[in-house]
Amino acid sequence: MLTAARLGAATLSAVLLAGAAAAPALADSPAPTAPAAPAGLYGAGDPTYDGVWRQSLALTALAGAKVVPADSAVGWLTGQQCADGGWMSYNPDSAAACDAKTEDSNATAAAVQALVTLGGHQDAVDKGVQWLKANQNADGTWAYNPGNPGDANSTGLAVSALFAAKADPAGVAKAGKSGFDGLALFQLGCAAPAEQRGAFAYQPAPEGTLKANDLASSQATLAAAGGRLPVTNTNQVEAAPKALTCTDTSAQPMARTDSAEAAAAYLTGQLGANGQHLMLTMPGAAATPDFTATSWAALSLIQAGHPKQAAGAVDWLAAQGGSWTKDGTDASATATLLLVAQAAQRNPADFGGADLVKQLTAAGPAPKTVAATPTAAATAEKKKDGGSGISTLWVVGVGLLIGIGGGLLLSLQRRRGSGQQAGKPGK
Structure with missing residues (x-):
């Protein structure tokens, strides 16, 4: 089943889930057996829809923790690259040619960022960037799979990958439209209600209207703020994010200079309204906490210079994240939390009582080296000293x-x- 984390949009996931629920059960048909995770891949779950994605997040997060991964882990990711430079979500036979129609812009963007972070893979990075350039839509956007209409999440991830590869997104354009022009197509401006201004929609509705989507907003804001993975920004704006100021309510695209701040203001408001986390609402089901969107919101706010506004979400993730990561057995979730802890300058060895580095390394091949990190006991002693004044x-x-x-x-x-x-x- 395609997850919201991989599709980058709760709306599309909801459609797929609704379709699956409507399918009749075949009593005489055996349940399909999920393919086993291949050697070198982080996580033991079915890699069909998120193999490259979770491997890329894991390698990016572990590199930030000064872990030198096993050659098999890096080789698995580079071995998944298609001849044209892109990546599929997962290619079960890396010796076979990729299906160009199912190559995945999200997986490609994540892989490029991982290989840039690891260093020493410039040829693969260059080929990945060329694939992104070749598969940009005429309106400046990127789609999840080539040939489809673009969406905010895929466009944001592609822009972040270009930032990582030092390929100026403003100069990567189709028909004169850059990725920033593409992002602007999805951002709600002065024509929207005040509390929704700055948000991103996943895609326009058939009639062209935009509906705020928190996961789309969380992932697209990172790109709007000039960010990539891993987030290492330490600049801080003392003032709260500035909401969009409107002198009229015409449906004009938002100026790029206002985009990141307006998006950060929207995310701050949404976090505050929901107990410092974002919610996933799906048709016919009760709203549930959205760990993926909350994590990306924290990363985006830190990149935008607002770590104070991200702190509540980081605290919530530290307290509740264990249920999401399944105590480290979900490699994608664990890697995402590790990226959040690093961006927020929290101790990854004691993030809500969990040693995220230890959990993530245990989910994959034994690394070459692991840097020493502050232990939970050392963190407690530091807090004790600080508490006594x-x-x-x-x-x-x-x-x-x-x-x-x-x-x-x-x-x-x-x-x-x-x-x-x-x-x-x-x-």
Whole structure:
């Protein structure tokens, strides 16, 4: 089953799920057996729809944790690349030619970012970028699979991949339309209700209207803010994200200069309205917490310079993420949480009590090397020091100052004593 995380849109996932629910059950037909995860791949689940995606996220996150992965893990990802430079979601026979119609822009964008982060794979990166350029739509957008209408998630991921590869997205265009022009087609502006302005729709409705979609907004905002994976931005804007100011309500595309801030303001409002997480609403089902959208919202807010507004979502993910990652057995979810922890400068060895690096490395082939990370005990001791108001470093510093001050005082007293013995005033 295609998941919302892979499709990049809850709306499309809902349609697929509804179709699956309507299919009749065949009592005499055996349940299909999911293919086993191949050697070198992170995670033990069926890789059909997310093999390249989860491998790319895992390698990106582990690289940020200074883990040197096994050659088999990197080789699996590079071995999945198609001859034309793209990636399918998963090719069960990497020796066989790819089906160009099912090549996946999301998988390709994630793979490019992973290989850039790992370093040493410039040829594969260049081929991936050329595939993205070749499969851009005439309106500047990208579709999940080539030849289809573009969507906000796929366009955002492609733009982020271009940023990672240092290929200026403003200069990558079809028919004069860049990826930024494509993103603008999905962003709600002054014609929308005030509380929805800045949001991204997955795709326009058949009549052309735009409906805010939180997952689309979360993933597209990262690109609008000039970001890529992993998010390493440490710049901080003290003020809250600035909502779009409208002097009229015409349906004009939003200016690029306003895009990221307006999107960040929308995400901040949505997080605040839902207990610091986003919700997934599907037809005929009760709304449930959307871990994927919440994670990308946190990444996007940090990239946009608003870590304060992301902090509540990061706290919520730390507290609730174990149910999503299945204690590390879901490699895609674990890698995403690790990326969030790194971007928020939290200790990945104690993220809500979980050691995300340990969990993720255990889900794949044994890495070459693993860098030492602060343990949960060390983090607790640090918190203890901070809670008492006196850190170890502060105590040492005070001790040094006292020692230096005492030495100066003793020296001054000696000088005074010597001057008085000679009949002279001390200095």
